[in-house]
Amino acid sequence: MATTERAPAITSTTTATPTPTPTPTPTLIDFEHVQLTYPNGTIALSGVDLTVRRGEFVTVVGPSGCGKSTLLRIASGLETASEGTATVNTGRVGYVFQDPTLLPWRNVQANVELLAELQWDTQAVRREKARRAIELVGLSGFEKHLPRQLSGGMRMRASLARSLTLDPELFLFDEPFGALDEITREYLNDELLKLFVEQQFAGLFITHSVSEAVYLSTKVVVMSGRPGRIVDTFDVPFPMPRDPDIRYTGEFAALVGEVSHALRAGHGA
Amino acid sequence: MSTEGMIEHREAGQEIAPTTVAPVPLRRRGRRGGIASWGPPVAVAILMIAGWYFVGSVLLDPSKSYLMPPPHAVLAVYFDPDVAPDMYEALWNTATVALTGLLVAIVLGVVWAIAMNQAKWIERSLYPYAVILQTIPILALVPLIGFWFGFDFFARVIVAILIALFPMVSNTLFGLQSIDAAQRELFTLQRANRWIVLKKLQFPAALPAIFAGMRISAGLAVVGAIVGDFFFQRGTPGIGALISKYTARLESDALFAAIILASLFGVVVFWFFGWLGRRVVGKWYDFA
Ligand SMILES: Nc1ncnc2c1ncn2[C@@H]1O[C@H](COP(=O)(O)OP(=O)(O)OP(=O)(O)O)[C@@H](O)[C@H]1O
Ligand SMILES: [Mg+2]
Numbered sequence: 001m002a003t004t005e006r007a008p009a010i011t012s013t014t015t016a017t018p019t020p021t022p023t024p025t026p027t028l029i030d031f032e033h034v035q036l037t038y039p040n041g042t043i044a045l046s047g048v049d050l051t052v053r054r055g056e057f058v059t060v061v062g063p064s065g066c067g068k069s070t071l072l073r074i075a076s077g078l079e080t081a082s083e084g085t086a087t088v089n090t091g092r093v094g095y096v097f098q099d100p101t102l103l104p105w106r107n108v109q110a111n112v113e114l115l116a117e118l119q120w121d122t123q124a125v126r127r128e129k130a131r132r133a134i135e136l137v138g139l140s141g142f143e144k145h146l147p148r149q150l151s152g153g154m155r156m157r158a159s160l161a162r163s164l165t166l167d168p169e170l171f172l173f174d175e176p177f178g179a180l181d182e183i184t185r186e187y188l189n190d191e192l193l194k195l196f197v198e199q200q201f202a203g204l205f206i207t208h209s210v211s212e213a214v215y216l217s218t219k220v221v222v223m224s225g226r227p228g229r230i231v232d233t234f235d236v237p238f239p240m241p242r243d244p245d246i247r248y249t250g251e252f253a254a255l256v257g258e259v260s261h262a263l264r265a266g267h268g269a
Numbered sequence: 270m271s272t273e274g275m276i277e278h279r280e281a282g283q284e285i286a287p288t289t290v291a292p293v294p295l296r297r298r299g300r301r302g303g304i305a306s307w308g309p310p311v312a313v314a315i316l317m318i319a320g321w322y323f324v325g326s327v328l329l330d331p332s333k334s335y336l337m338p339p340p341h342a343v344l345a346v347y348f349d350p351d352v353a354p355d356m357y358e359a360l361w362n363t364a365t366v367a368l369t370g371l372l373v374a375i376v377l378g379v380v381w382a383i384a385m386n387q388a389k390w391i392e393r394s395l396y397p398y399a400v401i402l403q404t405i406p407i408l409a410l411v412p413l414i415g416f417w418f419g420f421d422f423f424a425r426v427i428v429a430i431l432i433a434l435f436p437m438v439s440n441t442l443f444g445l446q447s448i449d450a451a452q453r454e455l456f457t458l459q460r461a462n463r464w465i466v467l468k469k470l471q472f473p474a475a476l477p478a479i480f481a482g483m484r485i486s487a488g489l490a491v492v493g494a495i496v497g498d499f500f501f502q503r504g505t506p507g508i509g510a511l512i513s514k515y516t517a518r519l520e521s522d523a524l525f526a527a528i529i530l531a532s533l534f535g536v537v538v539f540w541f542f543g544w545l546g547r548r549v550v551g552k553w554y555d556f557a
């Protein structure tokens with residue numbers, strides 16, 4: 001009953017989403033009516049429409065278990081949509097998992113080189129890619145450290161650096177900072193934004209924190225409980241090299257409030 | 270972004286928070302030295318020797334002292350020119366058998382586990398036999414092995430292999446399968462083939478388990494070699510053959526000396542593989 005009532009609302013928000021600007025920026029992710037049913041019958045996603053263009057940083061918030069990770073798994077090719085079409089228009093996709101997933105026997109340098117190694121880059125190329133990525137995330141000087149010798153935040157940076165070596169056009173983040181304390185998280189948010197502005201990738205980011213979502217993104221997407229569908233989309237108007245102090249402005253707080261509200265409405269289904 | 274910023278910004282409650290670029294020293298097991306590490310086992314040894322003397326000279330009737338010869342008499346055997354050379358040679362023979370068997374068991378066990386890890390159907394076909402290897406009473410099989418392979422070096426090595434193989438198979442398999450799903454996906458996303466995954470992910474991840482298996486197998490290989498000696502006394506006799514000879518002749522001093530020597534050898538082998546494991550994986554894994 002509740003679902004049938006909301007169904008038209010979903011279509012209206014999603015049709016309202018497409019391009020506010022007519023510029024022909026390339027679409028990197030284009031999901032149309034994507035549904036995913038896991039082999040055990042769990043319907044994780046249902047009727048998801050989502051586009052991510054170059055220059056966009058889209059953040060997805062939604063209740064636990066609503067299919068956010070599943071969304072990224074489809075975008076990365078780890079899962080295939082059961083219904084609908086999921087188009088990803090680039091081969092250079094970076095994927096940052098919730099855990100740093102570093103190989104404990106490799107030091108930072110070797111961990112960051114891993115993806116380039118798997119792509120059969122020569123050693124010189126690997127080194128150079130890793131050096132640049134390590135510098136970008138501010139881990140220079142820690143190349144010889146093993147993961148166990150790093151703090152949680154530093155491990156996450158190493159993980160980020162590893163993905164950066166792919167020079168991704170599209171960057172997928174699955175709650176990368178969820179396990180970190182507030183201060184570290186805010187700090188890494190700023191670092192990530194700096195990378196976003198410098199590297200010009202498109203971002204699809206998942207988080208449980210609404211303020212993190214609003215702070216990082218150009219667009220916030222709110223999902224409902226399982227099966228996940230997109231119930232609301234918010235454009236974030238703040239200009240891109242973002243001033244950390246916007247977090248304390250009234251407009252920021254108001255937007256956080258709106259998103260939280262939509263999140264709660266979608267959750268209470 | 271500046272390095273200083275990052276250093277200032279380290280997480281609270283973190284066990285290791287590197288504030289300098291120098292590597293953080295890690296606590297290493299068995300590296301502590303000092304009385305704390307060797308004191309307790311030495312104390313236990315002293316207690317045991319005291320108990321041994323007590324049983325042999327106080328509790329035991331002097332006519333039955335051969336049941337428990339005093340420690341100094343046992344120690345004297347190691348310097349007895351009539352007995353000691355034979356014993357060392359026998360130990361050497363047993364060691365050759367044990368180490369040959371262990372080497373084969375390690376290679377065979379790792380290959381077996383890797384094969385099982387390649388496909389579920391291979392695992393389903395081969396795993397029951399690994400389990401049988403463990404559950405079958407090898408002692409009952411030993412005479413058969415003698416019939417099939419003779420009563421010499423070769424048969425003794427087979428016994429050592431049979432006894433030492435299972436921990437290598439099961440530990441390696443466990444290690445290969447212990448990798449994290451997300452780590453595996455990292456490789457999948459780069460379209461790494463299974464050999465690359467094996468070489469760069471599964472095998473390194475399995476090393477701690479493999480070394481733990483080696484240590485167990487090493488002890489078992491020594492036991493296997495001695496059991497083999499016991500049954501197959503043709504060719505160069507091993508320490509097991511001597512043990513059965515001394516038993517038959519009630520030469521208890523020499524019997525005790527031989528048993529202790531064999532045990533010490535087992536300890537050395539066990540210790541060696543522990544050391545090797547720490548050397549290889551100790552940097553990133555707390556190898557107990
Ligand atoms: N391999 C799988 N097989 C069956 N069901 C699955 C599988 N993976 C996930 N699910 C189910 O699909 C739903 C969506 O899972 P998903 O991991 O995408 O959620 P999520 O939104 O990322 O949750 P969280 O916020 O807790 O990370 C969940 O109910 C989960 O139990
Ligand atoms: Mg998730």
